[in-house]
Amino acid sequence: MSLLRVEDVHTYYGESHVLHGVNLTVEGGQVTAIVGRNGVGKTTLIRSIMGMTPPRRGTIRLEGREIQRLPPHEIARAGVGLVPQGRRIFPSLTVMEHLRVASRAQPEGWTIDAIFELFPQLKNRVNHYGSQLSGGEQSMLSIARALVTNPRILLMDEPTEGLAPLVVEEVGRTVARLAGSGLTVLLVEQNLPLALKLAHKVYVMSKGVIVFEGTPSDLIENHEVRQQHLGV
Numbered sequence: 001m002s003l004l005r006v007e008d009v010h011t012y013y014g015e016s017h018v019l020h021g022v023n024l025t026v027e028g029g030q031v032t033a034i035v036g037r038n039g040v041g042k043t044t045l046i047r048s049i050m051g052m053t054p055p056r057r058g059t060i061r062l063e064g065r066e067i068q069r070l071p072p073h074e075i076a077r078a079g080v081g082l083v084p085q086g087r088r089i090f091p092s093l094t095v096m097e098h099l100r101v102a103s104r105a106q107p108e109g110w111t112i113d114a115i116f117e118l119f120p121q122l123k124n125r126v127n128h129y130g131s132q133l134s135g136g137e138q139s140m141l142s143i144a145r146a147l148v149t150n151p152r153i154l155l156m157d158e159p160t161e162g163l164a165p166l167v168v169e170e171v172g173r174t175v176a177r178l179a180g181s182g183l184t185v186l187l188v189e190q191n192l193p194l195a196l197k198l199a200h201k202v203y204v205m206s207k208g209v210i211v212f213e214g215t216p217s218d219l220i221e222n223h224e225v226r227q228q229h230l231g232v
Ligand SMILES: Nc1ncnc2c1ncn2[C@@H]1O[C@H](COP(=O)(O)OP(=O)(O)OP(=O)(O)O)[C@@H](O)[C@H]1O
Pocket: 013, 016, 018, 036, 037, 038, 039, 040, 041, 042, 043, 044, 045
């Protein structure tokens, strides 16, 4: 059974129909990437899965259980972790406070100590406020905060957005390391080379629908889809 299955999802903002029947599956232990131009609905899909903008039609199943009508906190409790677009770090909470608030200990799961091994830089900033962190540190904290909830699947919405190239590489290495340890990831990423490097499977979105599904090498070979929907 797929870990996450999105079927015929239609999502609206008021009268504005943004997702027009999205279908997608995420297999456990894999990185699945969603790429596409600005404004095609990638963030709306993440928000739909998370229950923040619930779909008006369609089903979303986590390990077979329908979650599309649950409120966001129950979807989180069911095992969906989120690294939100723009990171959403609180300026007036310290690194440790972010982690303590989010932490949901599980046997053999992520502890705050284990997080500091993964991100030694965050350990050095443990009592710094969100407002004092660099973009890269905020990105790491945003990933760390999602990991300490011990999710079954991690949704990442443009974790590298606005970061300097060296920091993008660092975030990429972190995602690769997490994937190597068996974490299931659904990644929205504007950086196509990075998405193709990390993903087992790639979806291309355009105007609220999926227009391509395949492996990274399938997409590299498909000039038409790349030109028409990604402009590369
Ligand atoms: N809160 C909102 N209210 C109304 N329309 C919205 C809202 N958020 C997004 N939209 C619209 O929905 C469409 C899809 O936006 P969405 O943010 O999901 O795209 P995206 O693919 O994630 O793009 P980006 O990479 O720019 O974040 C866009 O036309 C956008 O203007």
